[in-house]
Amino acid sequence: MNAQAAVIAKRSGVQRALRFVLPVIVFAAGLLAWELVVRIKDIPPYVLPAPSVIFLTLIKDWAVLSQSLAATLLTTLEGFVAASIGGIALALLFNQSKWVEASLFPYAVVLQVTPVIAIAPLLLIYLEQQTAVVVCAFIVAFFPVLSNTTLGLNSVDRNLAGLFQLYGASPQQTLRFLKLPAALPYILGGLRIAGGLSLIGAVVAEIAAGTAGAGSGLAYRIAESGYRLNIPRMFAALLLLSLAGIVIYGVLALVSHLVLRRWHESALGKDN
């Protein structure tokens, strides 16, 4: 039995390793093929730069690119924080009064379904550029926080709510000790989506701002490099944006896991 368990454990270990190794192999193979095609066909860098060239550009232009990365990350962070606070606060407000919810919710939906790329140029006219970019990030990111938090606040166990009523809990106590903890997994889910979306919002606004001829973020760098046919730098900036997105998602997923690991199903192992 023990030997059998060991075999099963070993097999699952191998499977986990494969899960990690296989994408890396695919990635490496893709890069290699890309590199080979560019070299064999002798494609010029302004049409398609080889991965090696992109990597060298990343190092060579690091001074410019890192500055842009910092600018974009700052915008993303500001938008994310604003979206988190705004989304949660609005959801709490909705939860207090269904009339407030009925009055405002349609506009939250309108804000969500209108493509932000179409709003960005307008915002750039009315607002200072940096503010406009943050507002774009906010608009894109706040809806998932709002709707997830609302869902969470409405998903409180009915019997627990009855228990709080039985013991004469005040609305503040109910909110603090019951509704917010119960909604936490939903809120964290919303934040996880909002993190990626605020990056997208920031990028969209920067591109829009870039066409107006000003900006400093990574997306602006991409637009600008495009005009100058500096294709390797476009790719390098794109690479940085991807990495930033992955890191943001990873950090938020980690935070969510750490907060929920002792009690929520989503954070528990499958065998538990």
Add this chain to the structure above:
Amino acid sequence: MSSVKTLTGVETGLTALAVSLRGVTKTYDNGVVALGPLDLAVRRGEFISLLGPSGCGKSTALRLIAELSAPSSGIVRLARREGTPRPGHGIGFVFQEPTLMPWTSVRENVRLPLKLAGVPKAESRGRADEALASVGLADFAEAFPRELSGGMKMRVSLARALVTDPDILLMDEPFAALDEITRFRLNNDLLALWRRLGKTVIFVTHSVFESVYLSQRVVVMTARPGRIQADIRIETVEPRGEEFRTSAAYSDYCRSVSAALAPSYSGQSTL
């Protein structure tokens, strides 16, 4: 049905009553008449069971007594201790599910009623630990609910109901979801607690055997809208134990309770 005494009134010893319901009915917003009219008198320190088919309004009656919902007509009266500061303090409620907060420890769950009442932290922690000890879970104060078995979660729920030292304990099919062995153990523990603490217990169940084993009085209810079909006193040598469960008297009581319950199920064959 000669052994079945029907409830004649609520006139017996009004001062000693813990709970009295008079002409209580409950009609839900969708027009469903769930309960009544119901007259029920429960003496202080009495252990009674409300027994009836699913949907007969047993749980509704319990929620009315707990003031979790208001009756459509009639009067619900509870004897209150002097100086009970906030509503609900004279009442402990155990739901069908353990109804624990999964995000916090067992001790915090048990402490909740005191925390909501503004009892200082040190005192409430002490009382929560006492309540946990009384249900045999002293070692699990730091555990999280998901780390406990179904029976243990129910014990935590019971400890939480006891932590405010209520006069009346309302239990809504608390052991229905447990396996038989765990249920028997909890039945015995509940009886021991009841003997020790002397609380009034109103226990809702749909198990004839459980109701006869536990209670001094079994109140059999009709199908919806729930009314009292029979009120049967269970008299035996106290304290009860496993020997009562296997005695002839026990099976006689079970038979008469089942007989009283049977009309409630007649005409339900189409369901």
